[in-house]
Amino acid sequence: METLKPDKLDRTKADTGLNISKKARVIAKIRGFADLEAESANWVCIQKPNGEDSDSVTVSFGEQPSSRKECYKLDYCYEQNEGNGIIFAREVKPLISEVFNGINATIVACGAKGSGKTRVIQGSYEEPGLAALAVDEILSISEKMGKSITISFYEIFQDHVYDLLDPKQQEVQILENGQGKIQLKGLSQVPVKSISEFQKLYISMHNSRKPVQKITMDLPRRSHKGLIVNVSPVSNFLPTGKMNFVDLAGYQDIRRKSTEGSIFVENTKVNKSIYTLFNVVYALNANESHVPYRESKLTRMLQESLGCKSKILMLTCLSPSFCQDSMYIVSLASRCCQGINPTVSDSTKKTKSLVSSMLLSSHKNQLPRSVSTTKTQTGSQMHSSTKKATGVASAVKGRKLFDEAIQSTKSEKMSQKESSAPNAMVDKGQMIDKENNHLLINKDMSPPLSERLQEISNNLKQLISSTPQCIEIPPKNDTSNIQACADIVEPKTPDGSMIVYEKWEIANMKSPWETFNMRSSGMKNSLVQEYLKLLNTGGKEDLKRLKGIGEKRASYILELREESPEPFKNIKGMMKKEMECLFN
Numbered sequence: 001m002e003t004l005k006p007d008k009l010d011r012t013k014a015d016t017g018l019n020i021s022k023k024a025r026v027i028a029k030i031r032g033f034a035d036l037e038a039e040s041a042n043w044v045c046i047q048k049p050n051g052e053d054s055d056s057v058t059v060s061f062g063e064q065p066s067s068r069k070e071c072y073k074l075d076y077c078y079e080q081n082e083g084n085g086i087i088f089a090r091e092v093k094p095l096i097s098e099v100f101n102g103i104n105a106t107i108v109a110c111g112a113k114g115s116g117k118t119r120v121i122q123g124s125y126e127e128p129g130l131a132a133l134a135v136d137e138i139l140s141i142s143e144k145m146g147k148s149i150t151i152s153f154y155e156i157f158q159d160h161v162y163d164l165l166d167p168k169q170q171e172v173q174i175l176e177n178g179q180g181k182i183q184l185k186g187l188s189q190v191p192v193k194s195i196s197e198f199q200k201l202y203i204s205m206h207n208s209r210k211p212v213q214k215i216t217m218d219l220p221r222r223s224h225k226g227l228i229v230n231v232s233p234v235s236n237f238l239p240t241g242k243m244n245f246v247d248l249a250g251y252q253d254i255r256r257k258s259t260e261g262s263i264f265v266e267n268t269k270v271n272k273s274i275y276t277l278f279n280v281v282y283a284l285n286a287n288e289s290h291v292p293y294r295e296s297k298l299t300r301m302l303q304e305s306l307g308c309k310s311k312i313l314m315l316t317c318l319s320p321s322f323c324q325d326s327m328y329i330v331s332l333a334s335r336c337c338q339g340i341n342p343t344v345s346d347s348t349k350k351t352k353s354l355v356s357s358m359l360l361s362s363h364k365n366q367l368p369r370s371v372s373t374t375k376t377q378t379g380s381q382m383h384s385s386t387k388k389a390t391g392v393a394s395a396v397k398g399r400k401l402f403d404e405a406i407q408s409t410k411s412e413k414m415s416q417k418e419s420s421a422p423n424a425m426v427d428k429g430q431m432i433d434k435e436n437n438h439l440l441i442n443k444d445m446s447p448p449l450s451e452r453l454q455e456i457s458n459n460l461k462q463l464i465s466s467t468p469q470c471i472e473i474p475p476k477n478d479t480s481n482i483q484a485c486a487d488i489v490e491p492k493t494p495d496g497s498m499i500v501y502e503k504w505e506i507a508n509m510k511s512p513w514e515t516f517n518m519r520s521s522g523m524k525n526s527l528v529q530e531y532l533k534l535l536n537t538g539g540k541e542d543l544k545r546l547k548g549i550g551e552k553r554a555s556y557i558l559e560l561r562e563e564s565p566e567p568f569k570n571i572k573g574m575m576k577k578e579m580e581c582l583f584n
């Protein structure tokens with residue numbers, strides 16, 4: 001196990017000084033060169049205005065033309081020569097004391113396929129990952145306190161959760177009790193007494209990739225893997241703290257891959273859950289009233305470790321050589337990182353404000369979010385390889401974002417005050433009740449998915465009926481106006497479409513009315529896509545919330561989806577299916 005100097009490396013509360021109300025810290029790590037990678041192909045550039053003391057850094061990619069280089073702001077970026085030990089000491093270790101105080105922490109590794117996520121989270125026997133380093137530390141503290149720890153290890157494959165520590169590999173059910181508390185039925189908790197015992201369970205299970213029930217294992221599969229470390233708190237009056245490590249499946253843009261059948265469905269589900277996680281982190285960092293936990297199994301499972309007083313570390317892994325998917329993931333990460341008041345390019349602002357005014361104001365926060373990120377033109381860029389790590393003593397600012405993370409909602413503030421009040425003998429049950437109440441309060445504030453979908457459907461109908469039929473549609477192959485609006489509705493690869501949009505707009509010089517008409521057409525198209533997506537992916541209850549869809553039609557839609565993964569390709573197809581349904 002790597003020897004660390006915690007006294008020098010810890011980021012203590014004394015280091016905190018930033019007034020940044022962010023719940024999630026978003027950082028990156030550039031992976032070392034793999035065996036067959038050309039070391040000359042150094043593609044990621046990072047800019048640290050204050051070296052290792054920088055409060056934020058910018059990441060850009062070498063192959064973009066320097067005149068139009070886009071930079072993505074993140075809280076920090078670790079370079080190729082900085083290993084798991086340093087990341088643990090600066091980012092993860094400070095969270096451990098929080099976990100002993102009954103607070104949940106979640107460390108998520110995200111990135112393109114092969115970007116080094118597993119190496120950072122799981123590591124190997126030779127170079128332990130963040131999870132093993134954390135368990136080692138937690139075990140040594142627990143031993144001193146005479147306490148014990150347990151671990152759970154699960155896999156999410158095609159939106160099903162499986163227990164990796166249970167030989168029977170039962171599917172885990174995510175249940176919510178009467179008070180809104182999440183329970184993971186069927187997920188075992190195994191006591192762990194030593195680091196070697198942990199490594200044996202974690203590394204061997206991770207690598208064994210045992211066949212999961214009812215799933216053929218002939219093809220490599222993309223799945224998320226999660227570890228939960230349950231920690232006994234310092235006081236019996238505190239709830240059990242959890243430290244979660246999530247090794248996300250690698251992001252792959254399926255539009256660029258010629259996949260079919262079950263692989264296509266698998267990839268779509270994986271990407272959707274990655275988007276949802278980013279949307280949740282964005283919503284938390286931006287203090288939004290609605291957090292879309294319910295939109296994926298992963299975020300649903302992690303709800304109690306992402307919301308309330310939890311701490312989140314998003315670790316974006318980057319390939320050092322050209323990788324389009326890495327660019328996309330960084331753009332998502334950067335957007336989460338910005339939280340409140342992200343700086344956006346003029347074109348993005350323009351589009352956003354237009355769409356906001358077009359939507360009923362009560363709906364605007366309820367649409368799936370765009371990938372607007374901080375994009376700036378670069379000044380002097382520094383290639384990652386040219387920067388040398390200059391020791392660790394000065395790199396102490398990262399964790400202070402966590403320490404400053406505000407307890408933003410009133411209910412959180414109240415529960416904090418009460419738990420720290422003198423003589424407040426708050427028992428475990430009461431504390432849990434408070435958390436539950438908080439969840440219920442939040443639930444009241446944020447309507448469930450089905451309500452949002454209903455509203456999207458209503459918007460769609462309104463727009464279809466109100467959009468003039470004689471609108472001037474841009475040339476058939478020019479999808480820029482649709483793209484501009486789709487940017488608001490759905491995450492997209494930052495492929496310069498906004499630039500294309502601006503050029504197109506300038507070249508055509510439309511009147512305000514014509515521009516409005518064109519954009520509303522794009523808006524309509526986006527909403528149609530959302531509506532179709534709902535028909536293709538929504539649950540039965542969500543489908544039934546849509547006007548005109550009752551029990552029978554919802555069942556029929558689900559039947560159609562069993563026959564083919566995405567039966568509703570366009571409006572025409574939808575109408576046809578509707579007619580078939582009527583005559584069935």
Ligand SMILES: Nc1ncnc2c1ncn2[C@@H]1O[C@H](COP(=O)(O)OP(=O)(O)OP(=O)(O)O)[C@@H](O)[C@H]1O
Nearest residue numbers: 031032033034112113114115116117118119249250
């Ligand atoms: N720091 C590093 N130095 C050298 N090679 C590395 C480093 N990190 C990862 N690699 C290599 O890169 C490859 C991908 O690593 P890893 O499996 O950790 O990526 P991943 O993002 O988890 O992949 P996937 O998306 O397929 O799960 C492996 O061959 C690994 O040995």
